[in-house]
Amino acid sequence: MPGQIQDSAATEPVRRRESAFAIGLRQILRKRSSRIALVILATIVLVGALAPLIAPYDPAAQPDIVALKNLPPSLAHPFGTDPYSRDVLSRVIYGARLSLTIGLLATWVSLTLGVFYGAVAGYAGGLVDGVMMRLLDALLAIPRLLLLLGILVAWPQFSVGALILFLGLTGWFGLSRIVRGQVLALKHAEFVTAAHALGASQWRILVRHLLPNLISPIVVAATLGVAHVIVLEAGLSYLGIGVPPPLASWGNIIQDGSDQVATLWWMSLFPGLFMVLTVMTLNVLGEALRDAYDRR
């Protein structure tokens, strides 16, 4: 990468070239708020990962649907129980596992689509690019929740896998516009022309030169994207067309208690708190990363 080596040599003569991940990590660890966010997020991820070991009860077990239903928080059930006598704490713990998994996988789908679509549009240029961008404008004009309603309502029933796919399918528009911009800018950059002149293949140019420049917007979009998907999934589950019951996701737990919000307040409060904490830490980290990359 002749152009890039020159570039980094001019700005950082001593330090050797670091990966975008290393730069991001080092920058965000400088800020106290990001360190706290990282610790909280790691804890929640750990809780989700170790759910079977931590959860005091089976999240699906309905031990006594008459005597043990709708219990307010107590020592035996710190987050209370739901109308089916299930332990809310255990469901919240398993909910962390499901909500985070959905967030990660759906974002993975979005990133793949976003990079692909943006790269194709930017590289193709001309009429193809024009049509692809107008389509993108339209997709961006449809509020994501509404688009998901339009898709999901048509399906009589669907699995968690399908939900992840649909969440991913509706989350790539913003990123692909950034990717296209980067591709367009780099297409005419000198070092790409130079690589062309040296006989490098199109594919090689794309991978070797574009991807390193795309890492930072992708990392930022991924972090904020996971937060967004978690909120969306919860909202859809709350509306009854998200994660199919009886699986426990944070939105599902709130939905289970939504008929009696006033009496079953613990069913809304606790899963929501976990959700806010997760989303907040992801937002803090995402913004810290964006600042870190912007400052470079």
Added chain:
Amino acid sequence: MAPLLSIRDLKTYFYTEAGVARSVDGVSFDIGQGETVGIVGESGCGKSVTALSILRLIQPPGRIEPGSRIEFEGKDLVTLGDEEMRHIRGNRISMIFQEPMSALNPVFSVGDQVAEVARIHAGLSKRKAFDRAVETLALTGMPAPEERAKQYPHQLSGGMRQRVLIAMALIMKPALVIADEPTTALDVTIQAQILDLLVHLQKEFGTSILMITHDLGVIAETTSRVIVMYAGEVVEEASVDELFAHPHHPYTEGLIHSMPHIGHDQERLNVIPGTVPAPTNWPHGCRFRERCPYSWDLPEREHPPLYDVGVNHTSRCHLAIEPERRNQPHPPLVVVEGVGAA
């Protein structure tokens, strides 16, 4: 008669991550009533920071060090309260900047921006202040001032924008106007017009002007007395005629030699080798030593004081006590050792 402005031992330091930048490091000079004084020096010599210090516009991490004194109309501006200082800015002392485009607020009409000064300091109504702004714009030679006043900065040419800034600086008839490179961003023909305008207005209003520039040509055209700054210090001070006829400090000599002479077919400009050292790390001894063609062991050991070298002529150079060294020039250290970017 006491001078209008009297600066004594002004130190303005910036507390940066790289260390303490001693951008202005013990500067003293006076400006008399109605006098035009120039400060000349390369960028980074501390001339702009001196100007901003007079108006107390130094933002953290910079600060004016205790012990510095800036006396103006009987008040010490260093210790003056914020509210009183505010009444001086734009009213008794005003300033004209280098970049007239970015110095004007893009979302207000230029007339409003000039009028604002009169509204704050003279308590004029919006309407009266605007009329006064139009009058002042007319004084600066702004064509069709009435219409121009309603326009926005982006609709004016560079020269007109500079006239707006001058109107803004003069609307309150201040005692002192600081002009920081007022013509650098302009075309050559406009430059001459603006300088003529400043000289003309100075005569008409009796305003004192502090002209800050890197261009000795501007100094020769507009000022009566010159202060040469280098590395945060005053290195030479004299009347304009004296300075050009008998420059004493090797730095001043270098500046004069590097001026392009119209009519002379110069092979190349004589540029002073090297650059101004970093303000976080001024060299000990004479700060110009490494770039100086005469330096010897004394400047290396001892920081030179300001010597009297003539009538109202001072110079911070040890040549004042060993003048015969001027006959033995040698390549400066930066050239010999390749220090800095020669």
Added chain:
Amino acid sequence: MLRYLSRRLAQAAVIVAFVAAISFALIHLAPGDPFSAIMDNPNVSETVRQTLRAQYGFDRPLPEQFVRYIGRLAHGDLGWSFSHDRTVVEVLGSALPNTLLLMGVALIGSFALGIFVALVQVARRESVTDHALSGVTLVLFSMPDFWFAILVLLVFTYWIPIFPVGGAVDPVTHEYMTLGARIADRLRHLVLPALTLTVLAVGTVARYQRAALIDVLPADYIRTARLKGLTERDILRRHALRNALLPVISLIGLSFPALLTGAFFIEKIFAWPGMGLAVVNAIGTRDYPLVVGGVIIGSIMVTLGSLLADMLYAWADPRLRGH
């Protein structure tokens, strides 16, 4: 200006046309046809089934269906809502004013409050107040709409019952009230949902405005303002804010999707009879035409919102005005 406006209008029209095409794709990408649930529903009469089949012409070739579909949309025909037994346009049309009222109040409220909060923060930059407010706006920014609405409902209608539980008016007594009492009744019902949506949107506005203000503070013209002898307060409120408002005007356009989504949840939770409540209830009844109608109307609102913001921007920035 006129040329800019017509170009922007043409752009908006293209976007809406693409949205229509996307909605057609939604209908046809579903397994079988999206009305299978309706078709199997014993409560749906045979006439409705016939109407639906004819309307969407599922027996015809796809291109023909597409042309017919777009043609109907162009005539303002969004189809038939069987759960309401009215046209989708009638259902959404009667609900739209309530949604616009909710969004309008929240838009104005959140921008006014958000700009104020940012001004307070920037005036005391890096102080305890600034950091505390940054924390609050971050929490608001990260809060799922529906969860916050549930909490507000819980606290202000059940635990401290000072507001009505839901609806736009009192269902029993409203008809018998005097005009003044009716207005008061409406306002009493509006306060809680509108405030909830406002508070949810404040976080974004305040964070955006704070960043925009901090961005313009190093500008040369701020130094000029200081040089003129303006107070720090006037510098911030007049010179900095006036410039830093420009990016926030763009935010108006960008915030429409979030406001609309927020309104959907809030209408559901506070039983506010708007477009969102109609569409969300259509999920339960599988009233697909109504959902797709909501998608189209919602997208048009977003498109018009961003058009409005762009026009406002062009008017507010003298560098664009008159060009």
